[in-house]
Amino acid sequence: MSDLVLRLKSIEKSYNAGKPNEIAVLRGASAQIATGEIVALVAPSGAGKSTLLHMAGLLDTPDTGTVEIAGQDLSKARDRARTAARRRDIGFVYQFHHLLPEFTAAENIILPQLADGIAQPAAAERAQELLEKVGLAARADHRPSELSGGEQQRVAFCRSLANAPKLLLADEPTGNLDPGTSDQVFDALMALVRETGMGALIATHNFDLAARMDRVIRLEDGVLQAGLPR
Numbered sequence: 181m182s183d184l185v186l187r188l189k190s191i192e193k194s195y196n197a198g199k200p201n202e203i204a205v206l207r208g209a210s211a212q213i214a215t216g217e218i219v220a221l222v223a224p225s226g227a228g229k230s231t232l233l234h235m236a237g238l239l240d241t242p243d244t245g246t247v248e249i250a251g252q253d254l255s256k257a258r259d260r261a262r263t264a265a266r267r268r269d270i271g272f273v274y275q276f277h278h279l280l281p282e283f284t285a286a287e288n289i290i291l292p293q294l295a296d297g298i299a300q301p302a303a304a305e306r307a308q309e310l311l312e313k314v315g316l317a318a319r320a321d322h323r324p325s326e327l328s329g330g331e332q333q334r335v336a337f338c339r340s341l342a343n344a345p346k347l348l349l350a351d352e353p354t355g356n357l358d359p360g361t362s363d364q365v366f367d368a369l370m371a372l373v374r375e376t377g378m379g380a381l382i383a384t385h386n387f388d389l390a391a392r393m394d395r396v397i398r399l400e401d402g403v404l405q406a407g408l409p410r
């Protein structure tokens with residue numbers, strides 16, 4: 181098995197193909213992420229960051245090029261195989277936490293595990309373990325409305341890692357938080373990812389956060405290049 185958790189090869193993607201308003205967003209974007217590696221993705225707004233993350237997360241398909249998750253080319257696989265790989269191998273974190281308001285922090289982390297066939301006691305134990313790792317063990321029975329923004333986002337990280345995915349994709353995971361909280365919450369995310377040994381691609385506008393990751397790639401003119409913009 182490959183130790184690459186994500187490999188994007190020459191991804192091209194246009195919207196409104198063949199129409200006067202056609203826009204070529206990705207023009208041969210390539211990147212790879214190894215197990216245990218945390219990579220920052222920086223791009224100006226509108227450059228195609230969400231488009232790229234959707235391809236990597238198997239939520240959309242490229243026009244040409246391939247997307248491999250943990251060594252398996254899934255770009256042309258059937259929907260069932262893509263959905264299975266997405267549930268098994270990929271965790272997502274968004275700018276907004278998207279926790280279910282009527283459930284507690286622990287339940288929000290238990291539910292995706294039950295959907296994946298894990299038994300309730302094991303799922304509950306894993307939820308508690310994850311909450312402990314982000315310093316929220318005492319908040320397990322609180323609903324999202326009883327948690328601060330930073331706490332909500334830490335619970336969302338735990339949920340995204342509940343099923344032990346190989347790849348974490350995050351779109352501005354601390355973008356909604358004030359700078360002090362953002363730093364703390366980012367540290368919690370880094371520690372969790374490090375401990376699980378997964379690979380992560382984390383989009384951020386914050387160059388300081390980007391510089392703290394293992395490597396930075398930037399999306400410019402539809403291709404991916406190494407390093408922060410000058």
Ligand code: ADP
Pocket residue numbers: 195196203205223224225226227228229230231232
């Ligand atoms: P970013 O996340 O970097 O802000 P996006 O990936 O959302 O950028 O969008 C890149 C470009 O593609 C933008 O110009 C956007 O307007 C366009 N775009 C995104 N999704 C669609 C769509 N479904 N149909 C047409 N154009 C789109």
